[in-house]
Amino acid sequence: MTSRDTVLAAVRANQPASVRLPAVPVFEANTGPLIEQFQEALVRMGGKLAPFGDGRDLDALLKSLFPDAKVICSATPEARSTRPLDKNAAPASLADVDVAVVRAAFGVAETGSVWLSEDELKVNALAYLAQHLVVLLDPARIVGNLHRAYGDPRFKTARYAVLVTGPSATADIEGVLIHGAQGVRSLTVLMVPL
Amino acid sequence: MRPVDHAEASSHFIQATAHLEFHDRRLWDLRLKRDREAHGIAEWEDLRNLASAIKEHTLSHLADYLEQFEAKASKNGAHVHWARDASEHNQVVHDILAAHSAKTLVKSKSMLTDECDMRPFLEARGIEVIETDLGERIQQLDDEPPSHIVVPAVHKLRGDVSAVFARTIGSEPGNNDVHYLAEAMRQNTRPYFLSADAGMTGANFAVAENGSFVVCTNEGNADLSANVPKLHIACIGIEKIIPKIEHLGVFIRMLSRSALGSPITQYTSHFQAPRPGTELHIVLTDNGRSQRLGMKDFWYSLKCIRCGACMNTCPVYRRSGGLSYGATYSGPIGIIIDPVFDLRKYSHLPYASTLNGSCTNVCPVKINIHEQIYKWRQIMAERNQLPLVKKEAIRIIGKVMSEPRLYRAAISATGLAIEHLPRFAVYNWLNPWGRQREVPAPPKQSFRSWYLQNRRRQ
Numbered sequence: 001m002t003s004r005d006t007v008l009a010a011v012r013a014n015q016p017a018s019v020r021l022p023a024v025p026v027f028e029a030n031t032g033p034l035i036e037q038f039q040e041a042l043v044r045m046g047g048k049l050a051p052f053g054d055g056r057d058l059d060a061l062l063k064s065l066f067p068d069a070k071v072i073c074s075a076t077p078e079a080r081s082t083r084p085l086d087k088n089a090a091p092a093s094l095a096d097v098d099v100a101v102v103r104a105a106f107g108v109a110e111t112g113s114v115w116l117s118e119d120e121l122k123v124n125a126l127a128y129l130a131q132h133l134v135v136l137l138d139p140a141r142i143v144g145n146l147h148r149a150y151g152d153p154r155f156k157t158a159r160y161a162v163l164v165t166g167p168s169a170t171a172d173i174e175g176v177l178i179h180g181a182q183g184v185r186s187l188t189v190l191m192v193p194l
Numbered sequence: 195m196r197p198v199d200h201a202e203a204s205s206h207f208i209q210a211t212a213h214l215e216f217h218d219r220r221l222w223d224l225r226l227k228r229d230r231e232a233h234g235i236a237e238w239e240d241l242r243n244l245a246s247a248i249k250e251h252t253l254s255h256l257a258d259y260l261e262q263f264e265a266k267a268s269k270n271g272a273h274v275h276w277a278r279d280a281s282e283h284n285q286v287v288h289d290i291l292a293a294h295s296a297k298t299l300v301k302s303k304s305m306l307t308d309e310c311d312m313r314p315f316l317e318a319r320g321i322e323v324i325e326t327d328l329g330e331r332i333q334q335l336d337d338e339p340p341s342h343i344v345v346p347a348v349h350k351l352r353g354d355v356s357a358v359f360a361r362t363i364g365s366e367p368g369n370n371d372v373h374y375l376a377e378a379m380r381q382n383t384r385p386y387f388l389s390a391d392a393g394m395t396g397a398n399f400a401v402a403e404n405g406s407f408v409v410c411t412n413e414g415n416a417d418l419s420a421n422v423p424k425l426h427i428a429c430i431g432i433e434k435i436i437p438k439i440e441h442l443g444v445f446i447r448m449l450s451r452s453a454l455g456s457p458i459t460q461y462t463s464h465f466q467a468p469r470p471g472t473e474l475h476i477v478l479t480d481n482g483r484s485q486r487l488g489m490k491d492f493w494y495s496l497k498c499i500r501c502g503a504c505m506n507t508c509p510v511y512r513r514s515g516g517l518s519y520g521a522t523y524s525g526p527i528g529i530i531i532d533p534v535f536d537l538r539k540y541s542h543l544p545y546a547s548t549l550n551g552s553c554t555n556v557c558p559v560k561i562n563i564h565e566q567i568y569k570w571r572q573i574m575a576e577r578n579q580l581p582l583v584k585k586e587a588i589r590i591i592g593k594v595m596s597e598p599r600l601y602r603a604a605i606s607a608t609g610l611a612i613e614h615l616p617r618f619a620v621y622n623w624l625n626p627w628g629r630q631r632e633v634p635a636p637p638k639q640s641f642r643s644w645y646l647q648n649r650r651r652q
Contacts, residue, residue, distance in 0.1 A: 004264075004276040007432065007480045012257040014488030019250040024440055027237045041457060091422045092388040110447075111458040124421040124469065128414045129387075146458070147443035155439050156404050159270075159467035160421070163446075168414040169460050172329035172345060174352050175220050176372040181328055182380060182387075183414025183461075 026147040034109040034142040035191070041112030042189055045166035046179055052190040065188065066099050066132060074101035075122040078136060078192070091125035100130035104137045105154060110145040113165040114189065117158035124160050133167070133184040136192040195539055197579070198520030200546045207515040217349055218513055221506040227455020228503055228556065235447070244444045246560035249497035252435055253487060259402040259435045260478065266405025270467040272474040280310035283479045287312060287427060288319055290475050294425050296321070296391035302409065302416035303327040304396025305343055305500060306429045306479060309522045324386045326415035328379055335362040341516030341524065344453045344502040349515045393419035397430040398499065399445060403438040406466035407476070410449060410459040417463050424472045428465065433483050433496040445499060448558040452501040486534050491569045495530045497559040504553035504563055510546050519543060526553035530566040541579035544570040602642060609636030
């Protein structure tokens with residue numbers, strides 16, 4: 001017997017009596033505007049918010065947020081890249097990116113998360129190898145909680161999908177919170193309507 | 195093999211008082227943060243019931259769901275492998291790496307690969323393995339196993355980490371600044387991410403519906419391990435399966451809240467298919483799980499989502515440290531899992547518990563942990579795995595308790611003995627309870643003699 005068949009046969013022989021699968025409600029008891037919940041959760045998770053009003057220039061804002069940035073790589077045409085992002089680029093070639101800019105498909109109010117996949121990132125590693133990540137989010141595209149988020153059909157089609165919540169973090173040494181453990185040192189969300 | 199002596203190992207842990215004090219405080223702090231999160235969600239108990247039922251349902255149909263997962267994952271372009279046990283798991287991983295001539299492997303944290311002792315197996319075959327979770331890397335560099343399933347180096351203080359890093363990665367000796375130490379590791383690890391031949395992750399959940407799996411990290415190290423090299427190997431225990439994507443909502447809402455008291459991990463990453471031009475290999479591993487599935491009292495432990503809440507709340511774990519359990523899995527969850535791997539080696543672990551039930555109360559998937567600990571004690575007694583002192587004590591207590599006259603005589607004799615015997619006769623190896631505690635002063639009168647005196651005539 002192959003290992004596959006051995007494992008499956010052992011599992012089948014030992015399975016306990018059938019237990020019914022419950023239905024999962026969406027628990028939508030959220031109160032208050034989603035954008036406020038999102039912002040509060042994001043800040044709690046170490047993320048930043050930068051105000052972006054009508055008529056502001058995105059490139060100028062990026063310049064003011066990251067005055068020392070040499071390499072800016074944007075996966076969305078809404079921001080200008082200092083070096084164009086090639087979706088076929090070797091991931092390691094993004095190691096010197098200072099600021100990455102992406103547009104999230106949607107956000108989650110409960111946790112302050114943004115949803116990204118290979119469609120939004122072009123090169124998945126962009127959101128991890130860059131020093132700083134800037135995420136554009138349409139405030140109209142915020143869902144209440146994770147149950148709503150997992151109802152999004154794109155989870156079924158994306159090769160890679162990630163809920164990103166704040167920057168890379170660790171508290172593995174004495175519980176001291178550090179941002180920029182291995183991935184981005186900061187994450188800034190700009191509310192930019194589509 | 196001699197059984198792991200948890201009490202003896204703990205006695206060394208306890209001697210380092212600064213470490214003990216910090217360990218206890220840090221883990222209790224995680225427990226308090228977990229409480230704040232749990233209390234902030236009105237449907238928390240509903241979520242626990244759902245999570246438990248979804249897991250029980252899946253385990254009761256596990257073979258079908260595994261087949262569904264395999265079929266979907268293969269259709270997505272992943273290569274699915276099966277491993278019966280730890281040695282086959284390690285061999286499968288090595289074969290995949292060898293077929294790609296891979297010499298360096300960056301990996302995120304996986305309890306399964308720790309359980310299989312994979313690192314030494316690969317290293318002996320010339321493969322450099324780099325743990326990329328900070329805590330796990332600290333433990334790798336110090337040649338110690340993780341002491342906690344979520345915070346692997348929680349038993350170390352910053353000075354310990356500083357010494358390990360100075361010795362192994364050339365950081366500045368004596369620099370105990372935590373920011374400096376974390377940055378030193380970031381700088382040390384980055385070249386590995388950029389040049390590694392292969393990346394490895396574990397999985398927190400594997401979804402049968404679409405053949406995807408989910409990895410939760412705070413550092414983003416799993417995403418770097420999976421998204422930079424051209425080869426991604428995911429090692430997944432067969433109990434990680436859940437039926438559908440919609441079920442992730444239940445588990446992701448509770449995982450990090452239970453583990454660290456944060457609403458979600460910084461990165462919740464879903465892998466469904468390889469990037470174009472790369473390969474994704476999934477190693478579905480049994481290693482004792484199918485056996486446990488057939489154990490009437492213990493299959494519930496397979497519901498575990500490895501959040502570590504039971505460890506953080508356990509007074510014994512907090513004051514003895516994970517390494518004292520001598521096993522990959524420590525704390526309450528370890529006590530009920532480890533004996534399946536080696537009954538004799540872990541035969542003393544069920545006594546590393548006060549049976550207070552706190553572990554059961556915080557468990558997000560409602561595993562009856564303390565009841566299982568009690569049941570393991572019964573099994574150890576039946577299988578003759580009790581230490582001599584405990585066995586003799588239980589035999590004598592059993593005899594005394596079953597005979598009222600003997601019991602009465604013993605009670606009055608004990609009172610007399612505690613009052614009048616010299617200390618060495620009361621506080622010795624026959625009385626481990628008295629090692630850190632004073633035996634309470636005996637009451638002046640037993641209840642029975644008081645009753646006979648005052649109530650009997652009424």
